[in-house]
Amino acid sequence: MWKAPAHQPRPSAGSARARGRSGRWALQLPAPAAAQPERRLSHPTPPRFACAHLQRTDRNGHGGLRPPPVLGQTPRTRPSRTTERARKIDPYLIEVAVNAPTAQPIAFGSLPGRAHLDAPADGARVLLISTYELGHQPLGLASAAAALRRAGHDVRTLDVAVEPLAGAALRAVDLIAISVPMHTAARIALQVVEAIREAKIGARLVCFGLYASPLAEHLGHRAIEVVGGEYEAGLVEVAAQVAAHRSDAVAGSGGTPSLARQQYPIPDRRGLPGLDQYARVRRADGEHLAGYVEATRGCAHTCRHCPITPVYGGALRLVQRDTVLGDIAQQVEAGAHHITFGDPDFLNAVPHSMAILEEAHRRWPALTFDVTIKVEHLIEHAYVLGRLKGFGVIWITSAFESCNNAILE
Ligand code: SF4
Known part of the structure; x- marks a missing residue:
């Protein structure tokens, strides 16, 4: 079921200037309400x-x-x-x-x-x-x-x-x-x-x-x-x-993925559509805007049915704690009341992920979360489930491809 958001009047479109100082693109500031009355964007065709x-x-x-x-x-x-x-x-x-x-x-x-x-x-x-x-x-x-x-x-x-x-x-x-x-x-x-x-x-x-x-x-x-x-x-x-008007191979081109470790920048969400254009969470206290982060990339496992395996081959990359928390902060600032951790498996790096979740809960106690965890990790790390709930995780997504070990192997 898809639910349309309640209609909100669109903010004014602002200046007609579409290019920056160099003559290139520049996104526009919405004009102050006093300077230009609020109006709906007109789409004539x-x-x-x-x-x-x-x-x-x-x-x-x-x-x-x-x-x-x-x-x-x-x-x-x-x-x-x-x-x-x-x-x-x-x-x-x-x-x-x-x-x-x-x-x-x-x-x-x-x-x-x-x-x-x-x-x-x-x-x-x-x-x-x-x-x-x-x-x-x-x-x-x-x-x-x-x-x-x-x-x-x-x-x-x-x-x-x-x-x-x-x-x-x-x-x-x-x-x-x-x-x-x-x-x-x-x-x-x-x-x-x-x-x-x-x-x-x-x-x-x-x-x-x-x-x-x-x-x-x-x-x-x-x-x-x-x-x-x-x-x-x-x-x-x-x-x-x-x-520079050149064209050569780069890291990650030609079918060989780059797995180089990096200092991840805090994602720059300026210019993206607002969170009200995306999936929301429905909790007992109503419907709320939701954000999305990843604390890891890749996966420590090599399941043969998974698209991550041919790319990462069992490699796991940790997104730095400050990067993830910085991204959560800007989405909370943008109105998010819930954050989805989109890691392929949230418990691939238990100390890393739990530390981020704990700190996020400390900073924003009312924020709720959801995570994805494979069955094997739910069983192996059952001791963290209570802490997940305590830190605001309101559901866990998992997948059950088969209950037959021979098939799973
Ligand atoms: S544990 Fe999940 S994410 Fe990791 S390789 Fe297996 S199916 Fe993919």
Whole structure:
């Protein structure tokens, strides 16, 4: 069941300036209420500038966004066939969008509620696209954006799960990097790539994330580069090459994922759609906004049915405590009352994960959490279950592929 959020008036769109000091992109500050009265964003021709699956309109003819799912209800592990069909993007729509004037009201630079980001004087102009991240605000984009902005690149983000693939967002970019953290995301990414190609957008095209390396050959046939495994450093290198008009292999490219350890930056969520566009949690005290973090990447196990194994091969990477807590803090600041730990298995590194959870509970006692733990770890670490509950974990997701040991082995 999908639940639409209560209607909130949209904030004013702010200044009409769509470019930064260097003439590149700059997201806009919403104008002060006194300077510009609050108004609803007008979409005079929504079907022409939005992905097909976002073309639902309300009774006033305004383009509608997909309502966020509600956590705690029967999960939808994959979109329905109807949704899959609806996700197909008509290349014609993109072509029309790209050829449209930049001042279209639905253009990326005029979306309301965005923070202003300084456009750097040099560096590459990067567009990060997320297609699907299980109804969460996309961590893949936030983490990549943090690394790229820290390196001085001009980064914008677009989550086509909840935002239109607006023509202005595709203009004047040097590099388009699409996050493929899971199978559904990769399938939708192929459709986005097809549409971009049809529109003859000449930016360098890269897919990054968990599914990038396993799909390297498949994507390579479509002239799409990949940055797999720990993708931040590879993306930064690709952006540097783009800025220098070079093209070489980077860490994580060519189907060999990078497992290099790194100091993870605090994900940069500026410019992403608000948490009210994503999955919410329904608790006894009502419905609340939810955030999403990861305390680890990879997995210490090598289950042969799992997509993590061919990439990480049993390697586990710990996201630094301050990074995770910093990310939780900014999502609490943005209104989150619940945090999902999206680690493949929260108990892969018990002391590390429990220390983060304990500190998060100490700082935000009213915050609740959910985690994913495999059956084997639930049994092996049963002694922590009481502490999990005490620190605010209100449910645990697990999976039971089979009760037959021979099959599991
Ligand atoms: S324990 Fe879970 S996440 Fe880890 S390899 Fe096995 S199935 Fe994948």
